Amino acid sequence: MLSFIITVVVLTGVMVFTTPGLLDRVRLGLDLKGGFEILYHAEPMDTGGTLTRASLQKTAESLEKRANALGTSEPEVTTEGTDRIRLKIAGVTDEAEVRKKMKEPAVLTFRSANEGDAPGVYSKIELVGSDFVEGAAEVQRDQLNRPEISISIKDKKKFAEITERLLGKELAIYLDENLLSAPPTVRAVLTDGKASISGGYTLDEAREIADTINLGALPLKLTEKYSQSVGATLGKQSLDETVRAGIVGSVIILIFMLLMYRLPGVLASFALILHTWLLILVFVLADFTLTLPGIAAFILGIGMAVDANIITNERIREEMRSGKGIMSSVKAGNKTSFRTVMDANVTTIIVAAVMFAFGTGAVKGFALILIVEIVLSIVTNLYFAHWLLTVLVKAGALNKPKQFGVKESDISAL
Amino acid sequence: MRFKKELDFVHLSKFFYIFSIALTVAGLVFLATFGLNYSVDFKAGSNVDVALSKSVTLAELQPALKDAGIEHEPTVTIGDKRVNIRYDQELSDAQSETLKKSINKIDDKASFEINTVDTEMAKELARNAIYSVLLSSIGIIIYVSIRFEWRFALASIVALLHDAFMVVAVFSIFRLEVDITFIVAVLTIIGYSINDTIVIFDRIRENLRFGKQKSYEDLKHLVNKSVMQTLMRSLYTAFTVFIAAFFLLIMGGESIRMFSLAMVIGLLFGAYSSIFIASPLWLLLKKNQKPAAKTPAKA
Numbered sequence: 059m060l061s062f063i064i065t066v067v068v069l070t071g072v073m074v075f076t077t078p079g080l081l082d083r084v085r086l087g088l089d090l091k092g093g094f095e096i097l098y099h100a101e102p103m104d105t106g107g108t109l110t111r112a113s114l115q116k117t118a119e120s121l122e123k124r125a126n127a128l129g130t131s132e133p134e135v136t137t138e139g140t141d142r143i144r145l146k147i148a149g150v151t152d153e154a155e156v157r158k159k160m161k162e163p164a165v166l167t168f169r170s171a172n173e174g175d176a177p178g179v180y181s182k183i184e185l186v187g188s189d190f191v192e193g194a195a196e197v198q199r200d201q202l203n204r205p206e207i208s209i210s211i212k213d214k215k216k217f218a219e220i221t222e223r224l225l226g227k228e229l230a231i232y233l234d235e236n237l238l239s240a241p242p243t244v245r246a247v248l249t250d251g252k253a254s255i256s257g258g259y260t261l262d263e264a265r266e267i268a269d270t271i272n273l274g275a276l277p278l279k280l281t282e283k284y285s286q287s288v289g290a291t292l293g294k295q296s297l298d299e300t301v302r303a304g305i306v307g308s309v310i311i312l313i314f315m316l317l318m319y320r321l322p323g324v325l326a327s328f329a330l331i332l333h334t335w336l337l338i339l340v341f342v343l344a345d346f347t348l349t350l351p352g353i354a355a356f357i358l359g360i361g362m363a364v365d366a367n368i369i370t371n372e373r374i375r376e377e378m379r380s381g382k383g384i385m386s387s388v389k390a391g392n393k394t395s396f397r398t399v400m401d402a403n404v405t406t407i408i409v410a411a412v413m414f415a416f417g418t419g420a421v422k423g424f425a426l427i428l429i430v431e432i433v434l435s436i437v438t439n440l441y442f443a444h445w446l447l448t449v450l451v452k453a454g455a456l457n458k459p460k461q462f463g464v465k466e467s468d469i470s471a472l
Numbered sequence: 473m474r475f476k477k478e479l480d481f482v483h484l485s486k487f488f489y490i491f492s493i494a495l496t497v498a499g500l501v502f503l504a505t506f507g508l509n510y511s512v513d514f515k516a517g518s519n520v521d522v523a524l525s526k527s528v529t530l531a532e533l534q535p536a537l538k539d540a541g542i543e544h545e546p547t548v549t550i551g552d553k554r555v556n557i558r559y560d561q562e563l564s565d566a567q568s569e570t571l572k573k574s575i576n577k578i579d580d581k582a583s584f585e586i587n588t589v590d591t592e593m594a595k596e597l598a599r600n601a602i603y604s605v606l607l608s609s610i611g612i613i614i615y616v617s618i619r620f621e622w623r624f625a626l627a628s629i630v631a632l633l634h635d636a637f638m639v640v641a642v643f644s645i646f647r648l649e650v651d652i653t654f655i656v657a658v659l660t661i662i663g664y665s666i667n668d669t670i671v672i673f674d675r676i677r678e679n680l681r682f683g684k685q686k687s688y689e690d691l692k693h694l695v696n697k698s699v700m701q702t703l704m705r706s707l708y709t710a711f712t713v714f715i716a717a718f719f720l721l722i723m724g725g726e727s728i729r730m731f732s733l734a735m736v737i738g739l740l741f742g743a744y745s746s747i748f749i750a751s752p753l754w755l756l757l758k759k760n761q762k763p764a765a766k767t768p769a770k771a
Contacts, residue, residue, distance in 0.1 A: 089727065092583075154569040282588070287568075289583030292523045296725030303723035307716045314712065351653060354720055354728050355660075358735065361716035362664065365709040369671060372705040398674045401619055402667040408611040409663030413656070416600045416607070424656050428663075 059453035062446065066328065073335045080335075083342045087349035087423075090297040092290030093148030096157070098280040100141050109141055109278065116269050117278045118143045120233065121160060143280070153287060161280050166190075166271060167232045170224050180230040180241065184220050187271075189213060191251075195271035197264045198254065205264035206256035209271060214251035222247045231255075233270050239263055296350055304357040308334075311364060319371045321461045325446045326367035326439065333363050333431075333438040340430055351424040359431035365402070366439040370395040370447075371462070378464045388451050392444045399440055403432050481699045482692050485752035492634060492749060499641020508644050511651035511730075514598055518563040518588045520546075520571065521726065522555040525581040532578060539574040542567050554726065562588050585727070601655040605636065608662055620673055623757040628669045631750035635665045638741040639734050649730055657734035664713065665742025668706045669750045675702045676751065688759050695755045699747055710743035 088095050100117060102109055118135045125133030125147055134146040147156065166187035169180035191210040200206050211217040220229075221244050230241035242257045259267070312330065315323040337356065341348060348356075374391030382390065410432070413425035450456045459466060511519065530550055537546065542563065549556040555575075563571065568586050575582050609629055616625035636658050643650055675698040685691045717739055721732035 089585075154565055157565045283592070285586070285588045287584065287586045289523065289585060291581070291583035292521065292585050295523060295583075296727060299726075300720065300724040300728065303719040304716075306723060307719035310715050310719070311712050314708075314715070318708070350725055350728055351656060351731065354653075354724070354731060357716045357720055358660065358664075358713060361713035362667075364712050365667065368705055368708045368712070372702075372708070376701070394678070398671055401674060402670045404615060405612050405666045405670060406663040408615060409608040409659055412604050412608045412611060413659050416604045417656075421652065421656055424660075428660070 059449070059455065062449045062453065065446075069332060073331070077335065077338070080338050080342050084338065085341075085345060085347045086293075086297070087347045087352070088146055088148055088286070088293070089288050089350045090293045090348065090353075091148055092288050092293040093146065094153060094157075094285065094287035095144065095146045096160070096282050096286075097138070097284040098143045098145065098161075099283045100143060100278040100280055102278060111140070112269060113272070113278060114141065114143065117280070121145055123236065124159060124234065125156070142283070157282075161282070165232075165234055169230050169232055170220075170227060171230075180228070180232070180237070184224070184229065185211065185217075189216070190271055193272050195268040197261070197268050200254070200256055204256060205259050205261045206254045207259075207264050207268045207271070208252065208254045211251045211253070214249060217251050217253070218247060218249045220244075221253070231267065231271070238267055238270060297353075300350060300353045300357075304353065304360075307357055308360050311361060315364060315367065318463065319367070320463045321450070321456060322367070322371050322374070322447055323463075325443055325450070326364060326371070329367065329438045329443040329446070330360065330364055332442065333434055334360060336434050336438065337431060340434070346426070347423070349423050351421075352427050355424045355427040355431065359428065359435070362406070363431070363435035363439045366395075366399045366435060367443055369399055370440075370444065373398075375462055375464050378459050378462060379468050379470065381470050384457055384459070384462075385451055388447055392448065396440060396444070400436070403436060407432055479696065479700060481696050481748065482752050482755060485748045488744070488748040489752075492638075492745075495638060495641060496634070499637060499644060502641065502644040506644060506647070508640070508650045509647045511649045514589075514650065514652075515560070516562055516589060518559045518561070518568070518586060520557040520559075520563075520568070521585040522557070522575060523583045523585075524553050524555065524579045526579060527553050528555065528578060533575075536574040536578050537571075539577075540567070540571040542571065597652060597655070601659070604655075604659055605662065608659065609633065612662075612666060616670075616673075620677060623754055623761070624673045624677075626757060627750050627754040628666055628673065630753055631669050631745040632662050632666050632742075634745050634749060635738055635741045636662050639738045642737050643734065648733065651730055653728055653731035654734050657731045657738065660735065661738030661742060665738065665745065668710060668743060668746035671706060671709070672699055672702050672746055672751055673754070676754065691755055691758060695751050699751050703747065706743060706746055710739055714739045 100109060100114055114137050118137050121143065122133055122135040125135070125145070134144075136144050138144055145160065167183045168185035170182045170184050171180050172182040175181050189211055191212055194208075194210045196208055197205055198208050224244045225247060226244065228241040228243050231238045239259065240257055242255045255267070308330075312327045315326045315330075317323070319326060337359075340346070346352075370391055373395040374387050377387035377390045378384070407429060410425045410428040414422055414429065417425055447456075456462070459469060528550065530548060533548065533550070533555060537548070537557070542559065544559050544561045547558045549558075557571075563586070568588075572582075572584055575584075609632075612632070613622075613625045613629055616628055639658055639661060642648070643654065676695060679694050679698050683690075685694055714736065717732055717735040720728065721736055724732055
């Protein structure tokens with residue numbers, strides 16, 4: 059009995075104290091806080107070019123940098139499959155501008171300082187991405203084993219002219235408007251179209267630059283496959299409406315459990331509240347993003363979680379009506395209902411797992427929540443609820459069939 | 473709440489078979505002739521949802537739509553402080569911006585949700601959905617066959633495909649919009665509606681252990697008894713999920729309305745099929761097994 063009281067009091071305390079903080083930390087999806095999501099299909103700018111995993115990754119990274127540069131909050135960029143990039147941006151004021159900027163291919167330029175440029179500013183474009191031989195930039199090591207980047211340029215004459223003019227001066231590498239690392243200095247006039255760039259780079263930096271040059275030489279063309287844009291007001295409205303619907307639905311389910319099953323119903327309700335709290339906790343800890351279909355899964359899951367309690371309690375009642383004592387009814391009820399509930403839940407998990415494997419975006423999110431929810435409900439509404447009930451019965455707090463909602467007249471003699 | 477008399481579910485199921493078959497045929501006819509009312513999720517095009525600070529009429533909105541200068545004629549649905557505009561053609565970024573601007577002239581507090589999909593993407597979504605249904609069914613067949621026996625597996629698959637198809641049929645007959653959340657709803661129904669069926673089958677399996685069922689009458693009695701014993705819990709468990717789906721439908725966000733509706737319909741069919749379709753179907757399969765089982769016993 060003491061362990062029962064302590065468990066209930068401690069859990070209630072923890073839930074009451076932590077819930078407001080947890081709710082604030084749940085990450086909301088774009089459909090709830092407003093923003094837009096675009097799925098891009100990437101293909102090489104020039105026909106005949108190939109799309110590599112690295113160039114897709116690189117393009118995704120440059121999209122993210124650009125989104126950050128545009129001052130958007132937490133852009134999320136992920137690659138999907140072999141040729142897709144998904145971009146999610148929240149809280150954008152000028153959506154049209156952002157979309158236009160995003161679609162432009164990353165522009166690689168080599169620049170020199172114009173007359174009148176402040177130190178560190180390079181505004182004269184000397185070479186553009188298409189001047190480079192595709193895929194030719196690679197990392198090498200010089201005689202002192204320091205990493206350097208070798209490049210080759212298609213137009214040898216042009217490169218010779220540039221290196222001659224800029225001998226001893228700096229030639230800066232830009233991706234879009236971002237200067238990549240410290241600008242290297244031109245040390246010789248190069249006539250064969252080949253050059254190596256060194257400048258005390260670390261191996262990672264050198265690789266990064268080589269990748270960027272290769273990407274710049276073969277930029278990917280992005281086309282919007284799918285887009286979804288939600289206004290912030292509309293998102294808030296969806297969130298409020300759906301949460302309200304969930305609260306009303308849950309309260310009715312709780313009342314139903316109390317009326318139907320009396321004291322065991324109270325235990326089931328407590329397990330259900332614990333289940334909901336744990337689910338929110340998992341959301342925060344695993345950093346899941348809550349979307350509208352996610353909330354729907356959440357709410358449906360509450361209805362599904364109590365199924366375990368209904369099946370258990372009905373079974374216990376049945377055992378009592380057949381004339382068994384309270385303790386043996388509870389034992390038999392817990393045992394047989396456990397198997398039933400597990401079988402039923404496993405089938406739902408099978409479907410959810412398939413949805414997770416085949417689904418994209420919202421479907422995947424929904425399926426994931428459903429799986430987490432079912433697993434949690436096995437812990438709370440099956441194991442935990444069974445335990446609570448057994449403890450109470452053992453302590454003698456539950457000793458009349460009436461407390462289970464069973465009429466004395468329904469009990470048949472053994 | 474307990475029935476003293478035994479209801480003959482097996483006998484009653486004959487009428488429900490007719491009902492289900494009739495609805496299936498009607499659904500097939502509608503699907504074949506009218507198909508489904510696909511939303512932009514499945515059709516190339518753009519869907520614009522607008523939340524306004526005041527209600528507008530179509531007459532007020534028309535000039536704004538014309539101003540936007542988009543050639544294609546949209547389908548416009550006006551709701552309370554809400555407008556849905558649907559184009560069969562994808563809107564370009566520039567077009568959606570001009571549309572937003574011209575609607576903002578009517579109501580500067582308007583908030584938009586714009587979805588655009590191209591056909592290739594939509595086809596992929598539909599294909600994945602069909603794969604999901606097939607693969608889920610196979611998964612369930614395997615699991616139920618292992619835990620129970622193949623007759624239970626077959627009967628439960630028929631029941632759950634019935635539930636899923638009924639939802640599709642109702643959506644086709646009433647021309648309700650099918651979007652991606654609809655697919656999620658159908659898949660969830662497949663996963664959930666089997667729960668009730670499993671509860672009843674679990675009871676049949678348990679009752680089978682108690683006594684020897686010699687005749688068809690014995691088996692029939694056993695099925696009726698099992699359905700009866702689990703009837704209230706089947707109804708209650710369906711009820712709690714139904715409550716959740718029902719409140720999502722009447723109070724939840726606009727964009728999951730069709731999802732909630734599909735869930736509500738599916739749950740009703742799920743409870744119905746668990747009681748009247750699945751168990752009698754198992755009995756039908758079991759009955760045919762009887763003579764075959766006797767032969768090895770004689771030998």
